[in-house]
Amino acid sequence: MTLILDPDDPAGWREASDHAGTAEDPLTAGLNPQQREAVEYRGQALLIVAGAGSGKTRVLTHRIASLIQSREAWPSQILAITFTNKAAAEMRERVEALLGEGASGMWISTFHSACVRILRREAESIGLSSTFTIYDSADTRTVLKRIIKELDADTMGFTPASAQAKISKLKNELADVESYARNANTNDPQEVMFLEIFRQYTRRLRDASALDFDDLIAETVYLFRAFPKVAALYQRRFRHILVDEYQDTNHAQYALIRELTRPVEKPIVDELDAHGVLVRGLVDRNGEIPGASLTVVGDSDQSIYAFRGADIRNIVEFERDFPGAKVVLLEQNYRSTQNILSAANAVISNNFDRKDKKLWTADGDGEKIVGYTGYTAHDEAQFVADEIEALHRAGVAYRDIAVFYRTNAQTRALEEIFVRSALPYRVVGGTKFYERAEIKDAMAYLIAVANPLDELALRRILNTPKRGIGPATETTIAQFAEQNELTFRQAMRHARELGLGPKVTGAITALADVLDEAAAMLVPSQAGIEAGTNEGAAKVSDVLVFLMERSGLLDALRTSRDPQDETRAENVEELVAQTRDFDRENPQATLVDFLTQVSLVAAADELDDASGTVSLMTLHTAKGLEYHAVFLTGLEEGLLPHQMSASEPGGPAEERRLFYVGITRARQRLYLSLAMSRAQFGEVAVAMPSRYLQEIPEELIDWKQSPGMATSRGGTQPRALNARRGGPGNASGGAWGTRGRDLERFSVTKSTAAKTEWANRVTGTVRDNGDLTLEPGDRIRHTDFGEGRVTQVTGEGTKRIAHVSFDTAGAKKLLIKIAPIEKLSAGS
Numbered sequence: 001m002t003l004i005l006d007p008d009d010p011a012g013w014r015e016a017s018d019h020a021g022t023a024e025d026p027l028t029a030g031l032n033p034q035q036r037e038a039v040e041y042r043g044q045a046l047l048i049v050a051g052a053g054s055g056k057t058r059v060l061t062h063r064i065a066s067l068i069q070s071r072e073a074w075p076s077q078i079l080a081i082t083f084t085n086k087a088a089a090e091m092r093e094r095v096e097a098l099l100g101e102g103a104s105g106m107w108i109s110t111f112h113s114a115c116v117r118i119l120r121r122e123a124e125s126i127g128l129s130s131t132f133t134i135y136d137s138a139d140t141r142t143v144l145k146r147i148i149k150e151l152d153a154d155t156m157g158f159t160p161a162s163a164q165a166k167i168s169k170l171k172n173e174l175a176d177v178e179s180y181a182r183n184a185n186t187n188d189p190q191e192v193m194f195l196e197i198f199r200q201y202t203r204r205l206r207d208a209s210a211l212d213f214d215d216l217i218a219e220t221v222y223l224f225r226a227f228p229k230v231a232a233l234y235q236r237r238f239r240h241i242l243v244d245e246y247q248d249t250n251h252a253q254y255a256l257i258r259e260l261t262r263p264v265e266k267p268i269v270d271e272l273d274a275h276g277v278l279v280r281g282l283v284d285r286n287g288e289i290p291g292a293s294l295t296v297v298g299d300s301d302q303s304i305y306a307f308r309g310a311d312i313r314n315i316v317e318f319e320r321d322f323p324g325a326k327v328v329l330l331e332q333n334y335r336s337t338q339n340i341l342s343a344a345n346a347v348i349s350n351n352f353d354r355k356d357k358k359l360w361t362a363d364g365d366g367e368k369i370v371g372y373t374g375y376t377a378h379d380e381a382q383f384v385a386d387e388i389e390a391l392h393r394a395g396v397a398y399r400d401i402a403v404f405y406r407t408n409a410q411t412r413a414l415e416e417i418f419v420r421s422a423l424p425y426r427v428v429g430g431t432k433f434y435e436r437a438e439i440k441d442a443m444a445y446l447i448a449v450a451n452p453l454d455e456l457a458l459r460r461i462l463n464t465p466k467r468g469i470g471p472a473t474e475t476t477i478a479q480f481a482e483q484n485e486l487t488f489r490q491a492m493r494h495a496r497e498l499g500l501g502p503k504v505t506g507a508i509t510a511l512a513d514v515l516d517e518a519a520a521m522l523v524p525s526q527a528g529i530e531a532g533t534n535e536g537a538a539k540v541s542d543v544l545v546f547l548m549e550r551s552g553l554l555d556a557l558r559t560s561r562d563p564q565d566e567t568r569a570e571n572v573e574e575l576v577a578q579t580r581d582f583d584r585e586n587p588q589a590t591l592v593d594f595l596t597q598v599s600l601v602a603a604a605d606e607l608d609d610a611s612g613t614v615s616l617m618t619l620h621t622a623k624g625l626e627y628h629a630v631f632l633t634g635l636e637e638g639l640l641p642h643q644m645s646a647s648e649p650g651g652p653a654e655e656r657r658l659f660y661v662g663i664t665r666a667r668q669r670l671y672l673s674l675a676m677s678r679a680q681f682g683e684v685a686v687a688m689p690s691r692y693l694q695e696i697p698e699e700l701i702d703w704k705q706s707p708g709m710a711t712s713r714g715g716t717q718p719r720a721l722n723a724r725r726g727g728p729g730n731a732s733g734g735a736w737g738t739r740g741r742d743l744e745r746f747s748v749t750k751s752t753a754a755k756t757e758w759a760n761r762v763t764g765t766v767r768d769n770g771d772l773t774l775e776p777g778d779r780i781r782h783t784d785f786g787e788g789r790v791t792q793v794t795g796e797g798t799k800r801i802a803h804v805s806f807d808t809a810g811a812k813k814l815l816i817k818i819a820p821i822e823k824l825s826a827g828s
Helices: 033-040 056-069 085-103 111-126 137-151 160-172 177-183 189-207 213-226 228-237 251-260 266-274 338-348 377-393 408-420 437-450 455-461 471-483 488-493 502-521 526-531 540-551 553-559 563-585 591-602 651-663 691-695
Strands: 002-005 013-016 045-050 078-082 107-110 133-135 210-212 240-243 293-298 326-330 369-374 401-405 425-427 614-618 627-632 666-675 677-680 683-686 701-703 779-782 786-794 801-806 810-815 821-825
Touching (some): 033 056, 033 326, 078 085, 078 111, 111 213, 111 228, 160 189, 177 189, 210 213, 228 266, 240 251, 338 369, 377 401, 377 627, 408 563, 408 614, 408 810, 437 502, 437 553, 437 563, 471 502, 540 563, 540 591, 563 591, 627 651, 651 691, 779 801
Parallel strands (some): 078 240, 133 210, 401 614, 425 614
Antiparallel strands (some): 002 013, 677 683, 779 821, 786 801, 801 810
């Protein structure tokens, strides 16, 4: 029998049972044996390795409720930490549903919320006001922007975002400005400048009695380390600490947990007792208060945030950090079919340094995984759109379908085909392709060349990338234009008459010259002018490449220290690839034709549907979500694993975990797709299948036939799927390994039946159909799908949708406003 004392309410002692739950206990009823073990275990340290969909939140909440209901802990002795406010609220609601009023007094919160509560109480100890301000990311960037401007640090390539990212990384490693200064290379001007930015930023926060989000955790760790008596108050109070998503903890969060679970030594216990702090019932025979019981829940196979500072070692080395820790594996999955789980198990088993587990379900094998290889990204996107429509016709709501990809640049083809196919969609956690700032910047350059009168486009690019042309200079140009009855573009050519400094004058003149040169590239040859064609004019892609290189926009993104700018550069390169596709498919088209096509897609009305919208998102965004059907796209070398992964924290092993996370989001249906050619860095190249596809057992995937015959070996196999990656100098056999499996098994044209070649590959072409009206029975011709008959027309105005039965391509839905169609004859 154990006596438990509430440290915050010493009104009485209570008797605790020796066992948390019994077979009849409603808190353990319905749990599988491993879940029950995790709920009932009592010890200093417990690691619950919770596979995807294995009910970890249920286990965590039932464990908390069990501790309280059995009177082994008062609610105020429990600290449960998770990563998001949403997850914390859900956990709190679940515990309250199990215990009712008996749950009040618990701390269930995020790391940051818990630290704010502690710091508000103890602020004076670290020289802060208890009313300190908390700066969010935008506040931090504002402060850094001022500092960088005052120091002229932007001339050395510093941006608020890049400085913020580096300061955040240091703080998450518990490095402050003084510790950084001790190891800084004072011979490196960049490092000296960063040190000064960091020093001034730290000083300004302190002067304002403010902390940023990273400070909240770091300052709490410093507080506990510098003031052991303060730490002892919280070590005494929290007797049970539970941490969710432990694989995502960074060094600072790990250090906080270590501080909270340290025992309170006898001298401090005696001092607490002398000051009237109740310690009776908490001390052991040595007069110490033992460290709190620690329960962590996580899955090293789902650790995908190394780039944010998450340290997978925290969970992998848990048993070393906490000797004698109990480990419980939750392997029964309540989300996915066995075929999906078997694929996930097979893939992740190729990662080393992990706690081996095999997810399984009692719900049966389910449908086979569907694989598909397209020619291009548009071909792949059309497959995805067609399969989504088939699922929707079978009764699956759009909201229960998701499309995942590795990089944001991949949305361009998907969005174009979805718009054309009248599929309602939303980009989760991101911005639609043509709404991204860097794409708007690049398009503004093209617009400024095509239409010199467009002042809005000119103003957008005037100081993008930064040329030292500020708002005052912009106003001066506008006033000069108005006074002299010139256009804004003409005023730029007269920059030397504006009375500005030589540096700014040179920047304006250089930009005007670049735009004039680009405009000259678009002038057809004399023969073309006489024939009324575009012959002799530069291609749209050549003009865009010229503008991006001469303006310095792409270089500015590539050389930026802001980690987000790498993604922005990829998006601009995707736009270059789009212009190359456009040039290839429309040899005589002009820049205005391209701008028209883009504006049609960008301005297409968002469709809504009673069953919601299809979700498009990156694999990182998909963590923690689940859908009836999941499409994993772009499964190619260079995309997954991403080409940058070799130099990033985690490397290909983390990319494999990302693939694993994507697979395990699917409940019933999983689709894996890739393209045989894809644009990389603005160039279209043959794409190789991802090495991770090789790791999925052959019998789990049903590869669908790819239309057409882009093949080798006598026209029987797709080239991209035949290529062997091994070779001299590649001891590992290349990306595919040397397991002796022929890549022919990935072929989607293995059928020995006669093959019929598609009339057209999917191109992504759109057309302004103006007032085209269609009725059921009308015959139409589509650029990609050939001829077909309209079976139904739905929607109103610009959202009218034609349901068409094509002679060879089957049933499709088309947004009439922009579909590349022409009406052949009216229905009878």
